[in-house]
Amino acid sequence: MGLDDRIARVEQARWGLPAIVAVALAVRLALALALPQQPISDGLWYMDHAAEMARGLGYQEAGYVTAFWPVGYPAVLAAAMSLLGPTLSAAILLNLIATAAIVLLIVRIGAQLGLDGLATRIAAALYALYPAHIVYAGQPVSETVATAVAMAAFALLIGARGRRWGSLAAGLLFGIATLMRPQMMFFPAGMLVAMALTLRDFGWRGALRAALPLYLALAAVVTPWSLRNAAELGAAVPVSTNGGIALYYGANDRATGDWYAWERTPVWDATGVGIPYKQHIVEQVELDRRFKALAVDWIKRNPGRWTALGFRKMALLWERDSDAFWALDIGYPALATPIAAVRVFNQLCYFAILALGLSALGVALPALWRRERLAPLLMLACMPAFATLTAFAFTxxxxxxxxxxxxxxxxxxxxxxxxxxxxxxxxPAPLLRATAA
Incomplete structure (x- = not known):
């Protein structure tokens, strides 16, 4: 059997996609059971406060109403905990459901943008077996669930092609994504511009038709939470109150572009914000305002330095893909060597994915000017570009x-x-068969 015959079998096999989904779920569940990961950092916070929400205590911290972190993922995790109890199983179940959704959405989005069955199944298999994302499935963090929601909104908007009800449905999902990641409220605007530039059957009229229902639906999801914040916190807080801190993180004299320890350390007091860290919930609105003011003032005084730091942040964003292994490193010091080996293998896979992905986008770029067949592939650059621009402003x-x-x-x-x-x-196999015929 020649290579072209094997390609045809992969494309036509009905079992192909179900098998990929099954493998993706199996390897994630196996790792989660074999090496249970204790919640740390953000994951520990999510577990604690989702459990409180599941018990009917609301979104609060130490008895104070909060919007310090976005509510979306804790709320979804609380819903899972109401079924399974306040255990890590709830988070793992959510991640497995989100994983299956991402595999299916990879195939769906690929098909929408003109990829054939071979390409979409290869893409799905790459995701299914990618080490870092396998490791994430055992952690109570928002990455997998938030990504699945954003991809579903992306697929809906592409499929709607400006039609009202499809755009409304996409807007609802983008609203949910915004409650998990506040910056996502800006993503649909850029996506609509990209669709107008790359899709021949969409154009600027399609973008204008889709924009209003999309953002009305997004607002319908986010506004109730914003009204809650206004009533409880006495301030206009669309989603969360940590935006000022996030901006300051990447705009101050100590900023490196990456993470550095400052919370619960003397570095916090040295910022000059004037509010001790232990009061960061009680004074969260004022803290947000003061940190934002400090960051903006620093940017105004150091525009060149901030710009250079922004490019460093963008480079750091794509430098490595090893954060998923933190919990394993902490929880299993005796396995440091094999975990390090997997991390190295993952980094090699990561660089390969970047190279292959950027190659596709590079091939498609010349087609943009004439909106040729490959131009829709450039829609795949929307999320990478958005993540990169977000890193420029924050970390x-x-x-x-x-x-x-x-x-x-x-x-x-x-x-x-x-x-x-x-x-x-x-x-030579196709030629030989043709000669024999």
Whole structure:
């Protein structure tokens, strides 16, 4: 059997996609059971406060109403805990459901943008077996669930092509994504511009038709939470009160572009914000305002330094993909060597995905000017570009590129499928069969 025959079998096999989903779920569940990861940092906070929400205590901290962190993921986790109890099982179940959704959405989005069955199945398989994302499935963090919601909104908006009800449905999901990641409220605007530039059957009229219902639906999801914040906190807080801190994190004399220890340390008091860390919930609105003012003032006084730091943040964002292994490092020091080996292997895989994905986008770029067949592939750059721009303003922590990775897997799948078809075409097997016929 020649390579072209094997390619045809992969494309036509009905078991292909279910098998990929099954493998993705199996490897994640196996790791979660074999090496249970204790919640740390953000994950520990999510577990504690989702459990409180599940018990009917509301979204609060130490008895004070809060909006310090976005409510979306804790609320979803609380719903899972109401079924399974306040255990890590609830978070793992959510991650497994989100994983299955991401695999299916990789195939769906790829097909919407013109990829064939071979390319989309390769992309799905790459995601299913990618080590860092396998590790994330055992942690109570928002990355996997938030990415699944954003991808579903992306697929709905692409499929709607400006139609009202599809745009409304996409807006509802983008609203949920915004409650998990506040910056997501800006993503649909950029996506609509990209659709107008790359999709021949959409254009600027389609973008205008889709924008109003989309943002009305997004606002319908977010506004109730904003009204709650206004009533409870006495201030206009659309989603969360940590935006000022996040901005300051990447705009001060100590900023490196990456994470550095400052909370619960003397560094916090040295910022000059004038509010001790232990009061960060009680004074969260004022803290947000003061940190934002400090950051803006620093940017105004140091525009060149901030710009250079912004480019450093963008580079740091894509430098590595190892944050998923933190919990394993802490929980299993005796396995330091094999975990380090997996981390190195993952980094090699990561660089390969970047190279293959960027190759696809590079091939598609010339088609943009004439909106040729490959131009829709450039839609896959929307999330990577958005993550990169967000890093410029805030910080370049590697985990922040997680939402962009499934789109790069799709682009990498296109490149690998093209290479396989090229190799099959130059193989002597098709020629021999044609001669025999």
């Amino acid at each position: 370049g922590q590697g985990r922040y590129h997680y939402p962009a990775m499934p789109f790069l897997f799709v682009a990498a799948g296109w490149t690998l499928a093209a290479l396989l078809r090229w190799w099959a075409a130059r193989s």
